[in-house]
Amino acid sequence: MELDFLPIPLTWVLLAALSVLFYLYCMRPMNMLKKMGIPHPKPLPVIGNMHQTMKTGVWNPDAQVERINKFGAVYGSYMGRTVYITISDPEMLREVFVKQFHKFTNRAPDGQSLNIKPSCRMMTQLVDEDWKNVRSTLSPAFSGGKLKHMSEAMNTCADVLLKNLGKFAEKGESFDSKDLTSGFTTDVIARTAFGLEVDSQGNPEDPFVVYTRKPFAVAFRNPLFWLFFLFPKIMKPILEFFExxxxxxxxxSFFYNVVDQVMGMRQTEDKAHRHVDFMQLMMNAHKEDDDDDNKEEGTQVQGTKQPLTRDDIVANGFLFFIAGYETTATTMGFLLYNLALHQEAQDKAREEINQVMEGRELVDYEAVNKMSYLEMCIHETLRMYSPASGVVRVVGDEVKMKWLTLKKGMNVMIPILGIHNDPKRWPEPKKFIPERFTKEEREKRDQYDWLPFGAGPRNCIGMRLALMELKVGVARVLRKYRIVPGPDTDIPLKIMKWKQFPTPENGIKLRVELL
Structure with a gap:
């Protein structure tokens, strides 16, 4: 077919038009970093710099350090058509996390998340005032006053952990540190979140354990995930239409059933015998008063406390579980590994624990707050094996930081692994040196050099609970056992780069000796 006024076929006209549209859609956005004067690796059409990410993986400290060394403390990249500005400059981090937080409130643009319940009601997905209100409602659940009531449940779970370790001590066999710590943290979260007595350490096939350990369907093998990632404006309405x-x-469905059953039981309970757990606190948090020991400089959120819907409770109960058990178990597994390889540090931690526990039966809230050296060991482990490789903040309004001007809608990436392994910040970053976290050393260092929980008002809401859980579990272990490497212990560990969390290829094999 030809048009009377054109000497060429209509097909060629359409192909030319499509080529122009393709360029405008896929290539034009990839000039943005060059116009801004931000250094960046050369992108490819459509995928941007995703091919380089595919090569280096997700959890890769060396790759992050290499990019910072090559491009500087501020550099850009393209994930599909989406621009990311990676910032590791301490002054700029202070602007992002605290000083200009009102312009960096959200973790992801509205167009890059699906409005499908319950996932869209997770705090990690909420934006602006909606996030502030839910955060203000849930924050009291993690106050010191609430944590004090959870120590008994944590110690009960630690009893089972010690019993299981005793079996390996008797046989002189190696155990996988992550397997044991996962059972412990699963039991702790089940009790502190839902008031449920789940014995995942003894029965890994319990339905609660099976369902809560199922990963998100978001996997690199899922083509819909990649289509949504590359073309969010196109895929978002389609995926939401089909729910x-x-x-x-x-x-x-499992979590909705759990929440309905627990809520039904709680409504008939006598107030004097109500549980003190995250589930109960979610149900009545809007009626609670803030505890003054939950206030930390630069981390307060000024929102309106409000009742939570059923969807809110399901979403954040599930989020609390998956974010809590996996990250804490991972950190605890690596902590035991570090202590096994550094017996002097283990002895020093044990000596402190025994001193604090003299005359005490329970490793409670007051006790763990006195274990400063154990905390230093935890902080150093989190520096070396941070569960999060990075965090993202979205520019809510045009913002200026030093020489850099960011427009609304841009994404800022903070490379946690790169910062934690920067030899200028941390000399000999591959070494386990707990003394980096003495009071004197921390005062010398910029507070944004250590970011395993993020920083500012949108930091990890469960940070204090995670640290307490780690201290209770490890303190109970070190009082009774010595952790040592075995013949099958990998030194150093070989970390799988494509996992979301730091995951050793061959596990963390250790041995235990009765003191």
């Missing part, structure tokens, strides 16, 4: 969620439906 497609990257969270397995059977997992979602």
């Amino acid at each position: 497609y969620s990257f969270l397995d439906k059977d997992v979602s």
Whole structure:
């Protein structure tokens, strides 16, 4: 077919038009970093710099350090058509996390998350005032006053952990540190979150354990994930129309059933015998008063406390579980590994624990707050093996930081692994040196050189609970056992780069000796 007024076929006209549209859609946005004067690796059409990410993986400290050394403390990249500005400059981090936080409130643009319940009601997905209100409602659940009531449950779970370790001590066999710590943290979260007595350490096939350990459907092998990642404006309405969620439906249904059952039981309970756990606190948090020991400089959120819906409770109960058990178990596993390889540090931690516990039976809230050296060991482990490789903040309004001007809608990436392994910040970053976290050393260092929980008002809400859980579990272990490497212990560990959390290829094999 030809047009009367054109000497060429209409097909060629359409192909030319499509080529122009392709360029405008896929290539034009990839000139933005060059115009801004931000150094960046050369992008490819459509995928941007994703091919380089595919090569280096997700959890890769060396790759982050290499990019910072090559491009500087501020550099850019393209994930598909989306621009990311990676910032590791301490002054700029202070602007992002605290000073101009009102312009960096959100973790992801509204167009890059699906409005499908319950996932969209997770605090990690909420934006602006909605996030502030839910955060203000849930924050009291993690106050010191609430944590004091959870120590008994943590110690009960630690009893089972010690019993299991005793079996390996008797046989002289190696155990996988992550397997044991995962059972411990699962039991702790089940009790402190839902008031449920789940014996995942003894029965890994318990339905609660099976469903809560199922991963999100968001996997690199899922083509819909990649399509949504590359073309969010196109895929978002399609996926929402079909109510497609990257969270397995059977997992979602299971948690709705758990929440309904627990809420039903709680409504008939006598107030004097109510549980003190996250579930109960979510149900009545809007009626609670803030505890004054939960206030930390630069981390307060000024929102309106409000009742939570059923969807809110399911979403954040599930979030609390998956974010709590996996990250804490991972950190605890690596902590035991570090202590096994550094017996002097283990002895020093044990000596402190025994001194604090003299005359005490329970490793409670007051006790763990006196274990400063154990905390230093935890902080150093979190520096070396941070569960999060990085955090993202979205520019809510045009912002200026030093020489850099960012426009609304841009994404800022903070490379946690690169910062934690920067030899200028941390000399000999591959070495386990707890003394980096003495009071004197911390005062010398910029507070944004250590970011395993993020920073500012949108830091990890469960940080204090995670640290207490780690201290209780490890303190109980070190009082009774010595952790040592075995013949099958990998030194150093070989970390899988494509996992979301630091995951050793061959596990963390250790041995234990009765003191």
